[in-house]
Every structure is written in C-alpha cells, then in structure tokens.
Amino acid sequence: MSHARTPSPLRKRKAAAADLDGPAPPRAAAAPQLPQPSPPLRLLDPLSRVRSFSIIESTLREGEQFANAFFDTETKIRIAKALDDFGVEYIELTSPAASEQSRADCEAICKLGLKAKILTHVRCHMDDARIAVETGVDGLDVVIGTSSFLREFSHGKDMDYIIRQATEVITFIKSKGLEVRFSSEDSFRSDLVDLLNLYKTVDKLGVNRVGIADTVGCADPRQVYELVRTLRSVVSCDIECHFHNDTGCAIANAYAALEAGATHIDTSVLGIGERNGITPLGGLIARMYTADKDGIKAKYRLEALRDVENLVADAVQIQVPFNNYITGYCAFTHKAGIHAKAILNNPSTYEILRPEDFGMTRYVSIGHRLTGWNAVKNRVQQLDLSLSDDDVKAVTAQIKSLADIKPLGIEEVDTLLRKFHDRVHAIGTALDADGEPMAC
Numbered sequence: 136m137s138h139a140r141t142p143s144p145l146r147k148r149k150a151a152a153a154d155l156d157g158p159a160p161p162r163a164a165a166a167p168q169l170p171q172p173s174p175p176l177r178l179l180d181p182l183s184r185v186r187s188f189s190i191i192e193s194t195l196r197e198g199e200q201f202a203n204a205f206f207d208t209e210t211k212i213r214i215a216k217a218l219d220d221f222g223v224e225y226i227e228l229t230s231p232a233a234s235e236q237s238r239a240d241c242e243a244i245c246k247l248g249l250k251a252k253i254l255t256h257v258r259c260h261m262d263d264a265r266i267a268v269e270t271g272v273d274g275l276d277v278v279i280g281t282s283s284f285l286r287e288f289s290h291g292k293d294m295d296y297i298i299r300q301a302t303e304v305i306t307f308i309k310s311k312g313l314e315v316r317f318s319s320e321d322s323f324r325s326d327l328v329d330l331l332n333l334y335k336t337v338d339k340l341g342v343n344r345v346g347i348a349d350t351v352g353c354a355d356p357r358q359v360y361e362l363v364r365t366l367r368s369v370v371s372c373d374i375e376c377h378f379h380n381d382t383g384c385a386i387a388n389a390y391a392a393l394e395a396g397a398t399h400i401d402t403s404v405l406g407i408g409e410r411n412g413i414t415p416l417g418g419l420i421a422r423m424y425t426a427d428k429d430g431i432k433a434k435y436r437l438e439a440l441r442d443v444e445n446l447v448a449d450a451v452q453i454q455v456p457f458n459n460y461i462t463g464y465c466a467f468t469h470k471a472g473i474h475a476k477a478i479l480n481n482p483s484t485y486e487i488l489r490p491e492d493f494g495m496t497r498y499v500s501i502g503h504r505l506t507g508w509n510a511v512k513n514r515v516q517q518l519d520l521s522l523s524d525d526d527v528k529a530v531t532a533q534i535k536s537l538a539d540i541k542p543l544g545i546e547e548v549d550t551l552l553r554k555f556h557d558r559v560h561a562i563g564t565a566l567d568a569d570g571e572p573m574a575c
Contacts, residue, residue: 182367182396186427189224191276191375192416194403194447195244196227196256201407203451208240210450212247214404217443219249222435223416227254227401231270232263238270245271252314259297259317264304274314274343276375277304281319281330294329298336305340316375318346323354323362331369338370344399345370349388352381352411356391363395375399378414380406385414390422404447405455417444421460425487438494461488467497472507475499479513502543504535511552518549520556530555 195211198204206214218226226249231238245253252273257263259279267275279297292300301317308315317337319325334345347362354362359376366374376392376399378385389400406415417440424431431437441462448455457464467490469478477484482497490497501510508524508531515522522530530552537543543551 180394180396182364183394184396184398185390185393185423186430188393188397188423189399190416190419191225191227191254191399191401192218192223192251192403193227193256193377193401193413194218194407194416196229197377197401197408197413198403198447198451199229200409201412201451203453204407206450208236208243211240212244214443214446214450215244215247215249215251217439217446218404219247219251220436221416221439221443223251223402225254225399226251227256227276228272230255230257230263230267232257232266238266241267241270241272254314254316259300259304261304261307264307268308268311268313272313274316275308276316276318276346277301277308278318278320278346278348280321281325281333294333298333301333301337302340305337305342309341314343316344316346317342318348318375318377320348321350322347323349323358324351327362327365331366334366334370338372342372344373344375346375346377347392347397348377349379350377352379352385354378354388355384356387359388359391360395363392363397367396373398375401377401379409380411380413380415385412386418386422389414389419390426404444405453405459407447407451415460416440417462418460421488424492428492432492437492440493441495461493461495466490467495468500469497470500470503471505472510475501475507475510475513479509502534502538502545502548504538506531506534506538514548515552515556518552520552522552522556522559526555526559 194214195206199206215226226244228241228244229237231241241253241255253271254274254276255267255270255272256276256278257267259277264275264277279292279301281294281297305315305317317334319330319333322330337345345366347359347366349359359378363374363376374392374397376389376397378388378392378401385406393400400414400419402414402416402419403412404416406412406418420431420435420437420440424437444455444459444462455462455464459466466488467486469475469485474485478486478497478499482489486497499510499513500506501514508528511531511534512522512524512527515527533551533555534543534548537551
C-alpha cells in the first residue's frame with residue numbers, strides 16, 4: 136500500500152525551480168581537486184569498533200511501532216530489498232508471534248534470498264521462540280525487561296526467573312543452529328550487578344551477541360561509554376546497542392557505544408519507531424562517514440539512501456524533514472554571502488559531508504538580502520552572461536534591495552540578471568545599482 140505525500144512549501148519551491156525552462160538553479164559546479172582539511176587528531180581507543188561495526192536495520196520491526204506505520208506484505212518486501220541494496224548487514228523483522236500476517240511476512244522476506252541476514256525480535260519465551268525458528272530466519276533477537284520498573288509493572292518476574300528463562304530459550308535456539316542475541320530491556324535503569332551477572336551467564340551459553348537497550352532514551356554518551364566499556368570487559372561475545380531518541384542523544388550514544396567496543400547498532404529509516412523512535416539510519420551514516428569516510432563508502436551504497444528514505448516516508452505518510460541528515464532539502468543549501476564565496480572556492484570550507492558521495496548536489500541560494508556578489512557571479516557564469524565584477528556588484532545590490540521587500544525566486548533572479556546584461560551591452564557601459572550608466 137502506498138500513500139501520496141502532500142508536497143511541502145520547500146519541496147514545491149525546489150520543484151518549481153527544477154522545472155524552469157533554461158539553466159538549473161545555481162548549484163556550485165564540481166570543484167577541482169582541492170586540499171582537504173585533515174581530520175581532527177584523535178587517539179583511537181584499542182577497543183573501538185568505529186571502523187568495524189554492523190548495522191541491524193529495524194525499520195520492519197521497531198519502525199512498525201511508529202504511530203503512522205502500517206506495512207502490508209508488498210511494502211515490507213520493497214523496504215527489505217531497498218535496505219539490502221543499500222548494504223545493511225542485518226534486517227530485523229517483527230515477531231512472527233505477533234500475528235498470523237507477521238508470521239507470513241517473515242517467511243516471505245526470508246525467501247527473497249537477500250544478502251543481509253534476516254532476524255526477528257521475540258520475547259524471552261519458549262512459545263515465541265518455537266514459532267520464530269520455523270520461519271526461515273537467520274537468527275533471533277531475544278529480549279526481556281530487567282529494570283525494576285519492568286520487573287514490577289510489566290512481566291512481574293525476578294532475576295532468578297529471568298536467568299532460568301533465558302537459559303532455556305537460548306539453549307533451544309542454539310540447538311536449531313540459529314544466531315541468537317540476548318538483550319535486556321531498559322538497561323540503563325537496571326541494576327548494574329544484576330545486568331552483568333545476566334550477561335555473563337548468557338555469554339557462557341554461547342550467544343552471538345548481548346544487547347543493551349536505552350528503552351526510554353534516558354542515557355547520555357558518557358553513561359553509554361561507561362556501560363559498554365564495563366560490559367566489554369566481562370563478555371567475549373559481540374555487543375549490540377539499541378538507543379531511543381526521546382532526549383535527542385540516539386546518534387551520539389551510538390557513536391559512544393562503538394568507541395567503547397560495541398559491535399552492532401540498531402537503526403531505522405528516518406528514525407521511526409515507538410514514540411520518538413531510535414537512531415536514524417541516515418544520521419548514523421553521516422556520523423560514521425566523518426570518522427571513516429573511505430570505510431563507509433566501501434561498505435554501503437550511499438547514493439541509495441535517498442530512495443529508501445523516500446520509500447519509507449511515503450509508506451508512513453510523512454515528509455522527509457527539511458533538516459534531515461544528508462537528504463534533507465537544506466542539508467547542502469548555502470545562503471549567507473560569506474559561506475557561498477567560500478563554498479564556491481572550496482566546498483570543504485563549510486561541508487563536512489561531500490554531497491556527491493550520496494548522490495546529492497549542493498545549492499547556493501542567491502535571491503535574498505544576505506546574498507553576496509561572488510554567489511551572484513557564479514550564477515552569471517552558469518547563465519553564460521558577460522558581466523564585469525563591477526556589473527555583478529551592481530546587480531547584486533539590486534537583488535538585495537528587492538529582497539528586502541520579499542525573497543526572489545530563481546526565475547526572478549535570472550530575469551533580472553538577463554535584463555541587466557542586455558542593458559549593459561546595449562548601452563556599452565557599466566550600470567550602477569539603480570541600473571543607470573555609471574559616470575566616467
């Protein structure tokens with residue numbers, strides 16, 4: 136099932152500019168190979184997995200818990216294929232115990248032959264595990280609440296029961312030859328001694344990963360680093376992390392976890408999920424690109440990110456946010472005159488991400504009161520007009536004056552530039568800001 140999105144004003148403005156007859160809006164031309172700034176000096180932690188991690192993409196599990204989400208089988212398959220095309224290592228699906236359709240969808244996706252491993256997320260309960268192992272998944276992500284809140288108000292079990300239940304479920308899954316992750320829920324509000332004892336127990340049982348979940352989004356990067364680093368010292372298996380974004384720390388927490396030795400990060404497209412969602416796929420990619428550009432470019436098909444985000448946005452009837460990481464309308468838009476001049480000379484002055492690496496283009500906005508003559512000159516050159524620097528400065532003054540009343544669309548700017556150019560060449564002398572011949 137697909138849903139049409141109502142174009143936002145920004146999207147309409149961009150589309151209108153793109154549909155004009157004649158040259159495209161002022162986008163900075165591809166820059167020659169220029170010196171690139173050196174990355175900040177950073178001492179790499181010996182336990183860090185910043186350059187070696189896997190993504191567990193949970194749009195088809197956590198994302199189904201988003202308020203607007205309803206994915207039919209066809210939509211789930213399209214999203215799974217798009218994520219696989221992007222290159223995520225794992226795709227996590229809703230528990231097949233949730234409903235008969237969830238079970239059928241799980242089986243259908245397992246039969247697609249994707250490169251990504253297919254996981255499903257289940258409660259730490261034998262009934263769920265028995266259903267899940269028959270669907271064809273590559274592994275099960277097992278979870279149970281461990282905080283005092285969840286033990287009292289959710290499942291009502293004590294830690295001894297949790298350990299017994301975990302042992303039974305993990306042993307069963309392993310007997311089927313499947314991958315297994317065991318995660319606590321609400322990890323950052325759980326007792327540390329209880330957590331470590333539980334994780335050490337399941338590690339000895341041979342789980343592939345243990346999981347930490349910031350279920351309510353309360354953790355900060357320092358807390359994350361300390362917990363992951365402590366856990367890294369007591370288990371030998373991999374460590375997966377799941378961060379909710381209620382307080383805006385999901386991406387920073389994911390990065391801190393990797394620095395401390397975590398190996399797997401859960402994401403969803405556009406961060407959709409329960410409440411405010413989790414670590415967004417695009418946001419994590421942007422962060423990791425700055426840390427290991429060549430590695431990220433080699434692992435993932437970055438130019439496919441925009442398509443998968445648009446696909447999911449359509450499915451859940453939302454807009455891709457204007458300030459979305461990498462693919463938002465404003466992500467590579469430059470407006471201030473000082474910025475525009477520097478960008479035209481060397482994009483690295485004001486861009487830490489190269490839009491070309493993501494199949495995007497930068498856009499230099501000039502129809503406003505903050506514009507500078509260097510940006511206008513760039514547009515003049517794109518239109519193949521012949522104006523001196525003095526001419527460009529004069530017409531820039533006209534643009535700024537008009538833009539003090541209202542912003543100008545690109546077609547209005549282009550018309551103004553062409554008329555100014557024609558008048559200069561008809562008169563044969565430079566014009567001032569009022570469009571009058573300059574005195575000799």
